[in-house]
Amino acid sequence: MTSFRLHKAAALVVVIIALAIGSTAPVTARDSSSTSKHVAKRIALMTSQKAAMDMLTGMAAGRSTFDRSQARAARKQLIRSTGSIRKHFRKPHLDPRSNAQPLIWHAWKDFKARAGTAEAAAKDLNTGSLSGLRRTLPGLMQSCLSCHETYRSTPNSFTTH
Numbered sequence: 001m002t003s004f005r006l007h008k009a010a011a012l013v014v015v016i017i018a019l020a021i022g023s024t025a026p027v028t029a030r031d032s033s034s035t036s037k038h039v040a041k042r043i044a045l046m047t048s049q050k051a052a053m054d055m056l057t058g059m060a061a062g063r064s065t066f067d068r069s070q071a072r073a074a075r076k077q078l079i080r081s082t083g084s085i086r087k088h089f090r091k092p093h094l095d096p097r098s099n100a101q102p103l104i105w106h107a108w109k110d111f112k113a114r115a116g117t118a119e120a121a122a123k124d125l126n127t128g129s130l131s132g133l134r135r136t137l138p139g140l141m142q143s144c145l146s147c148h149e150t151y152r153s154t155p156n157s158f159t160t161h
């Protein structure tokens with residue numbers, strides 16, 4: 001993903017969150033400090049992963065037609081994004097819109113290892129055939145969910161809130 005697209009995605013997330021927060025936290029919603037930008041970027045990273053996963057699970061479940069080149073592009077995107085989780089979380093930024101558990105920065109080695117597991121699972125995705133995708137997608141899905149279970153305060157879904 002280009003930084004331009006990431007930036008646009010981050011801006012969109014900020015807008016959505018600002019709408020969700022409504023008038024209860026106007027100062028936070030308008031905050032443009034580097035901490036908030038940092039948090040918005042890592043949330044945008046996660047949101048982009050969800051989009052790629054949605055596409056692949058749609059194909060695996062037969063809700064959409066299997067398309068090898070789309071699946072391959074989603075795999076590439078997931079390799080890149082899971083590979084940058086560490087970078088996006090290295091600094092212990094927290095703000096009110098974040099669901100990240102502070103434990104991340106007390107268990108940084110474990111967090112990094114789980115990011116590595118997700119990256120390996122993304123690399124292991126087989127996008128050559130529908131059966132290959134069905135076989136390899138659950139491993140990646142599991143790596144997303146298991147990290148959320150420990151390090152995210154709303155653990156059991158990919159849903160945003």
Ligand code: HEC
Binds near residue numbers: 039050078098111147
């Ligand atoms: C190494 C840990 C880790 C892995 C692996 C991981 N995530 Fe996350 N994810 C998090 C954390 C922590 C948050 C909370 C971030 C925040 O709110 O600041 C999060 C948040 C999210 C969100 C919510 C974003 C929002 O709008 O608040 C989505 C969606 C998401 N992840 C999808 C995924 C998907 C899909 C995968 C697998 C491809 C994945 N994540 C893998 C740690 C992880």
